[in-house]
Amino acid sequence: MTARLPTISIVLPNHNHARELGISLAAIAAQTRPADQIVIVDDGSTDDSLEVISAFATHCPNLLLIKHEQRQGVVAAVNRGVRAASGDYVILASADERILPDCCEAFAEAMAQFPQARLAVSKFTEWFPQTGELRLGQDSECDLWFLCGDGAEWVSPRRFHELLAKAHIRLSVNSAMFERELLLEMGPFDPALRWHSDWFAIYAAAFRHGFCAIPRTLSWFRMEEDSYSSRGAADIADQERVIEALYTKLDTREFADVRSALMRSPSAMVPFMRTMLPMLVKHPKRYPEAMFVGTWWLKQFLQGRRPRAWARFLNRKIRPAAGPAIAIPPSE
Known part of the structure; x- marks a missing residue:
């Protein structure tokens, strides 16, 4: 008997992103390894989002649309989508961001390579839609700096601690795939943690279970000053x-x-x-x-590693006199 292949659900919360949905949904539809289910949670949109989603649904029979009549917030929308998902694994997409065409395929291959994995992560890549610029975060910490080859690697909880002792490692929910049951075990996202609820979920999962790391970009994180997390942290x-x-x-x-x-x-x-x-x-x-x-x-x-301004000063003004500059992990 042939073993059942694991299934993938893409969960996408949306609030008033009608203009960006065309791009994000097109990227989801263009996957080389199609998602088995697409769950869209519309969180009380007042623009044309529902019309855009309905038009997309006519060509996508595996789409499940959940409507919130009143806005409940992004954390509630994500949690509703995760609970409604039927896939073994969940990719948490964003209505105003993009996943690359082989996102599902690359994550599925990494999970198959490391059967013990309950979490997979890829490079965190920032996208500035106004200019079209892409960059691997602000520094090497966003680049999964510890990977030394072209293939995915397994990072055990013990190794994760060893790596963090050297420098910060950026794990981002928008560039990850979770085992759905793992997310449900943890809550999934805690509304009290608001814009840090996703941070807690992915780091708690990594500390407990480890993760497989993919040395490639599989999604683009939209950079805007008025985003939910940017406004909150400010x-x-x-x-x-x-x-x-x-x-x-x-x-x-x-x-x-x-x-x-x-x-x-x-x-x-x-x-x-x-x-x-x-x-x-x-x-x-x-x-x-x-x-x-x-x-x-x-x-x-x-050690001259934090804060960022101090690290940059040392790197540019002092260390060059003694030898070649070295990469300094940034501060908060």
């Missing part, structure tokens, strides 16, 4: 509340292992370190965490 008060919610979650028995992992590997928290340290210092009950993270950051400073 509001210091809101950002502090989200980080407090993160530590409250880590205080629970369910995620004690993730808390321990983050204490061992603080570099995973680089994206919000600038706000996190002052917030921890403000709360006496968080002094142990503040001491631990602060000690790590101080070592990074003394």
Whole structure:
């Protein structure tokens, strides 16, 4: 008897992205290995999104459209889509971004190569739609710097800790594929963590189960100053509340292992370190965490690795006099 091949669902939340949907849906339809299911959760759109989706659905019988009459937020929309998905694996796409034609195929091949994997990640690539520019993040940390060949590699939880001790590793939900059951085991996304809910999900999964890493770009992350995450992170008060919610979650028995992992590997928290340290210092009950993270950051400073302006100064002004410049992992 032939074994059943694993199935893939693409989950796409949408709110008022009618203009961009034509591009993102066309990319989904053009997959060299078609998705077995496409789940679109329209989160109370007031533009022409539903008309665009309906037109696309006439040529896509495996599409499931879920409508929220009132907007519930991106986290709720993603969670609804994950729960409605029927695939063994889930790719979390965005209405205003793009996945490349072989995205499903590459992820499926990587999972087949590493049967123990419950998570696969690819390179994080930024897309600036106004100029058409593409770049591998802002630095080498977004480039899966530890990969040394052209093929996918398995990163065990132990190796992940070893790598994080050297430098931050950017894991992004928009360039990943999850085992659906893994996401359901974790919640999937916690609304209290808001724009960091996806960060928590992918790093918790990596700490617990490891991941296979693909040294290629499989999706483009749209870069805009008014995005949900950019607006949220820019509001210091809101950002502090989200980080407090993160530590409250880590205080629970369910995620004690993730808390321990983050204490061992603080570099995973680089994206919000600038706000996190002052917030921890403000709360006496968080002094142990503040001491631990602060000690790590101080070592990074003394090594000339953080903050970014200090690292750049050393790299450009001091180190060239003694020898060739070296790559300096950036700060938060």
